Amino acid sequence: MQEKVIPRILPGFMELLPTEQILFNDMYDTIRGVYESFGFLPLDTPVIELSEVLLAKAGGETEKQIYRFQKGDSDLSLRFDLTVPLARYVSAHYNDLVFPFKRYQMSKVFRGERPQKGRFREFYQCDIDIIGNEELDLRYDAEMPAIIYRVFEKLGIGDFVIRLNNRKVLGGFFASLGLSDKIEEILRIIDKIEKIGKEAAVSELIALGVAADKTDTIIDFITSDGTCGQILAKLRAMNIENETYASGVAELAAVTEYMRMFGMPEDSFRIDLTIARGLDYYTGTVYETQIKAHPEFGSVCSGGRYDNLTGYYTDKKLPGIGISIGLTRLFSQLLASGLIAPKTGSIARVLLLPMDGNTVPFAVSAATKFRNAGIASDVYFGERGMKQKMKYAGRCGVPYAAVIGDSEAAAGTVALKDMQSGEQKSVTIPEAIEILQNMDK
Amino acid sequence: MQEKVIPRILPGFMELLPTEQILFNDMYDTIRGVYESFGFLPLDTPVIELSEVLLAKAGGETEKQIYRFQKGDSDLSLRFDLTVPLARYVSAHYNDLVFPFKRYQMSKVFRGERPQKGRFREFYQCDIDIIGNEELDLRYDAEMPAIIYRVFEKLGIGDFVIRLNNRKVLGGFFASLGLSDKIEEILRIIDKIEKIGKEAAVSELIALGVAADKTDTIIDFITSDGTCGQILAKLRAMNIENETYASGVAELAAVTEYMRMFGMPEDSFRIDLTIARGLDYYTGTVYETQIKAHPEFGSVCSGGRYDNLTGYYTDKKLPGIGISIGLTRLFSQLLASGLIAPKTGSIARVLLLPMDGNTVPFAVSAATKFRNAGIASDVYFGERGMKQKMKYAGRCGVPYAAVIGDSEAAAGTVALKDMQSGEQKSVTIPEAIEILQNMDK
Numbered sequence: 089m090q091e092k093v094i095p096r097i098l099p100g101f102m103e104l105l106p107t108e109q110i111l112f113n114d115m116y117d118t119i120r121g122v123y124e125s126f127g128f129l130p131l132d133t134p135v136i137e138l139s140e141v142l143l144a145k146a147g148g149e150t151e152k153q154i155y156r157f158q159k160g161d162s163d164l165s166l167r168f169d170l171t172v173p174l175a176r177y178v179s180a181h182y183n184d185l186v187f188p189f190k191r192y193q194m195s196k197v198f199r200g201e202r203p204q205k206g207r208f209r210e211f212y213q214c215d216i217d218i219i220g221n222e223e224l225d226l227r228y229d230a231e232m233p234a235i236i237y238r239v240f241e242k243l244g245i246g247d248f249v250i251r252l253n254n255r256k257v258l259g260g261f262f263a264s265l266g267l268s269d270k271i272e273e274i275l276r277i278i279d280k281i282e283k284i285g286k287e288a289a290v291s292e293l294i295a296l297g298v299a300a301d302k303t304d305t306i307i308d309f310i311t312s313d314g315t316c317g318q319i320l321a322k323l324r325a326m327n328i329e330n331e332t333y334a335s336g337v338a339e340l341a342a343v344t345e346y347m348r349m350f351g352m353p354e355d356s357f358r359i360d361l362t363i364a365r366g367l368d369y370y371t372g373t374v375y376e377t378q379i380k381a382h383p384e385f386g387s388v389c390s391g392g393r394y395d396n397l398t399g400y401y402t403d404k405k406l407p408g409i410g411i412s413i414g415l416t417r418l419f420s421q422l423l424a425s426g427l428i429a430p431k432t433g434s435i436a437r438v439l440l441l442p443m444d445g446n447t448v449p450f451a452v453s454a455a456t457k458f459r460n461a462g463i464a465s466d467v468y469f470g471e472r473g474m475k476q477k478m479k480y481a482g483r484c485g486v487p488y489a490a491v492i493g494d495s496e497a498a499a500g501t502v503a504l505k506d507m508q509s510g511e512q513k514s515v516t517i518p519e520a521i522e523i524l525q526n527m528d529k
Numbered sequence: 530m531q532e533k534v535i536p537r538i539l540p541g542f543m544e545l546l547p548t549e550q551i552l553f554n555d556m557y558d559t560i561r562g563v564y565e566s567f568g569f570l571p572l573d574t575p576v577i578e579l580s581e582v583l584l585a586k587a588g589g590e591t592e593k594q595i596y597r598f599q600k601g602d603s604d605l606s607l608r609f610d611l612t613v614p615l616a617r618y619v620s621a622h623y624n625d626l627v628f629p630f631k632r633y634q635m636s637k638v639f640r641g642e643r644p645q646k647g648r649f650r651e652f653y654q655c656d657i658d659i660i661g662n663e664e665l666d667l668r669y670d671a672e673m674p675a676i677i678y679r680v681f682e683k684l685g686i687g688d689f690v691i692r693l694n695n696r697k698v699l700g701g702f703f704a705s706l707g708l709s710d711k712i713e714e715i716l717r718i719i720d721k722i723e724k725i726g727k728e729a730a731v732s733e734l735i736a737l738g739v740a741a742d743k744t745d746t747i748i749d750f751i752t753s754d755g756t757c758g759q760i761l762a763k764l765r766a767m768n769i770e771n772e773t774y775a776s777g778v779a780e781l782a783a784v785t786e787y788m789r790m791f792g793m794p795e796d797s798f799r800i801d802l803t804i805a806r807g808l809d810y811y812t813g814t815v816y817e818t819q820i821k822a823h824p825e826f827g828s829v830c831s832g833g834r835y836d837n838l839t840g841y842y843t844d845k846k847l848p849g850i851g852i853s854i855g856l857t858r859l860f861s862q863l864l865a866s867g868l869i870a871p872k873t874g875s876i877a878r879v880l881l882l883p884m885d886g887n888t889v890p891f892a893v894s895a896a897t898k899f900r901n902a903g904i905a906s907d908v909y910f911g912e913r914g915m916k917q918k919m920k921y922a923g924r925c926g927v928p929y930a931a932v933i934g935d936s937e938a939a940a941g942t943v944a945l946k947d948m949q950s951g952e953q954k955s956v957t958i959p960e961a962i963e964i965l966q967n968m969d970k
Contacts (some may be wrong), residue, residue, distance in 0.1 A: 092841065092842055092843065092844070093581060093582055093585040093841050093842055094582070094842075095576075095582060095616075095617040095618070095620040095621040095843070096582060096621065097575055097578060097579070097582075097617075097621075098575065098577065098578070098579060098603065101575040101577065103573070103574055103575060103618070104530050104573065105622060105625050105626075106570040106571070106572065106632070109571045109572060109573060110570070110571060111572050112573075117557035123908070124899070124905050125900045125903075126877075126905070126906070126907065127874075127875070127877030127880070127905055127906060127907030127927075128876060129547040129550070129551070129874070129876055130547070130550045130551060130554050130559050130876070131547065131550060132544070132545065132550060132553075132597075133538075133544055134538055134539065134542040134543075134544060134641070134651055135576065135607075135637060135639070135651060136539065136542065136596070136607075136650075136651060137538060137539070138537070138538070138539060140534060141534055141535070141536060141537060141538075144534040155577070155598070155600060155605075157598030157599075158598075159596060159641050160641070162539065164539070164596075166576075166577075176536040176538075177536070177544070177778070179536040179545060180536040180537065181536075184546050185546075185547070185925045186874070186921065186925050187910065188909075188910075190907070191547070196576060198576070198577070200600050200601070209577075210575055210576060210577060219909075223911070224911075225911050225912065227889065227910040228910055231910070234911070275793060279917070310970050313869055349889070349890050349893055351893075351894070355936070360908070373931040400533065400534050401533055401534055401535075401536040402533065402536070403533070407738050431568070433627070434568070434570075435565050435568050435569060435570055435571070435746075436567075436568030439568070440785070445580075448668065449790050452790055452791055452792075453792070456792060459566045464566050464567070464568055465566070465568060466563050466567065466568030466631070467672075468629075469629075469666040469668035469669055469672070470629065470661075470664070470665075470666050471666065480612070480627065483627045486568075515772075522738070
């Protein structure tokens, strides 16, 4: 006997059993379907890129998390998101693309974080982005959440709310307080206010050198509550003389108005001035999404507008807007909370069980007819007793078994058994097709 | 102006333009559809694994190609195929799986080869495997090529032939020549005979220490030509007294017979004794697939039976059979040879073009109705002249444009333009839906 290697995977990596994988793929396919229904084009960038290219912008926290290594003479990195590769892609293929360029990519990204609960080192991001040439209409800022609304509606995992803000409102406000040189840092602190609480945020602001009275003003400002209309009215009533601020408020007002036009119900979104997306490259509208009954999930879908992301690669002005669902994390949260549960361990809708070798040819030809009618079918070829075969069908979770003995093969029928109810009846192949095609209706 | 980074990817990595990506995804979805129609379960293993686990079996050429690196204390590797991760998976999840376990995985794998024409360092493998518990019926050896037949028939890229052999036939024959200690090396030489030619193969055999008369016997043997029946008759007539040989011939005969039962036409497969799959872990049936008009593509789909692949992880006996399509390479060959060509740069079937801001709400509500009817739809929000918008529609490659001016919005109609023919007519939304739903029929 040779020494065995323990068959294990790394912590922080998700690997599912088939029942769970079927459920995961259903969610993946649903998201892809909605993205495509809005005309987004598919993209598939390499997992491995040149570090010089991929990390053009990165630094700090991001850089530490990168899986980066040398192969031959090349300094390589695994992608840590799908947005930087998109910026690289549109810069490189500018002449071959039609703008506004709408693309989706739903692929794995890699972050070598310290493993902790709910954090993955390899996970799917399901991204949509729209990149404009020179300009990008503000209506696209509203189309993004409208698409996300549709996605979450289809996923059927409960009520959710898309919280939106505009970086210009925050930036302009801080500038009006004379804090222009600290905007990035303040955004980063605000970004974690939900996690660390108001008091800790105030301490951090003071440590940053913000005067105590101004910290109160900032906290008051960002925790403004009310309907979109009320918050917008308050923002306007403050009479802040700052162009960036004014333009941010106008954008926020327009985007909420457009969101209504896209048919989003009033309770599906709200303005939340604490949304800052601190570590990111956003320059205008920003979003986060919460499952109402599960605020502890954190944001299940985030994004925003970025005007300068391609600046590292090209002089062309290519403003963009994008949003991302962290599917691996969301899936694991939904599964753990019981909001979703595996339904079946079978892709086949019917399992054909030939009694013995003689009836195999008829079973195979019946399976072919089922498949031609769009019914996924499996044939069991092992030479076992029927009791064992039926046990296998039960363990599989296949909805129907079709038993074929000599008499069935001779008559051109199958004994079709509903595995749930146990009911079994002798039917012709066309009759079986009818039953199997209608089982989900 | 900041210094720009050249937006480029590494050689040996495939990245497609949207028109090509749509075509690639069509092929991917077709393959997935066939795999699922046979009841295979989806699987998605991590890209990054522990080197100790992933490389339990590897060595030589394989090991050199691995993307292997250190992160923290961990020695990590990117997967180089999907078969070793499968062996690891079934060993780890043995108690949770139902055997025979049929799974598909269609994911990227990574091989840091020296870049050369037609070779990729990151590429999709589309694998199906069936793993048995203790035993696995020989009929599954015939189901594999039957599935591949269905895949290539659906891909519609021309006539193809699945060449099959059985390692036991070769191994038993070499043993009967007294070459038991050189079987692996001989298989490796035979495996490249198509590439290097007979003479070079003979030289290598002699260099290996095979006597000159035996090299002739070997070459004669493996280049046997004829129908399946003729070759099987010849193999039997040789009266070779070797158990492995006899069992290999019996298996080969049974598998070809089963392939007929699966409905494979006689000209879609043949026995080819030069097929050895030299570098792999196969122990019985082996396959390669050729596009008849393009032998220069090499094998576009290969696989076989392996009895001991899980031996590194478990004492359980889990024989398997699998087959793999190297989709990235195949796609690039098909594209280069003109056997496939991008058809459209648009996922949307219709692009809605509101004349101005006033007609945007009607355009959005029409698009929603189209999407609810299953028609992928895009709305152009940029504020441009209609001429520019129409030019955009043309460049997109979208099949229909729906122009919406004030009169259309008032009447609840769109001016639907067939972008191919240029024909345009005013239709209601339900009429437009009817046209758009039937466009492909």
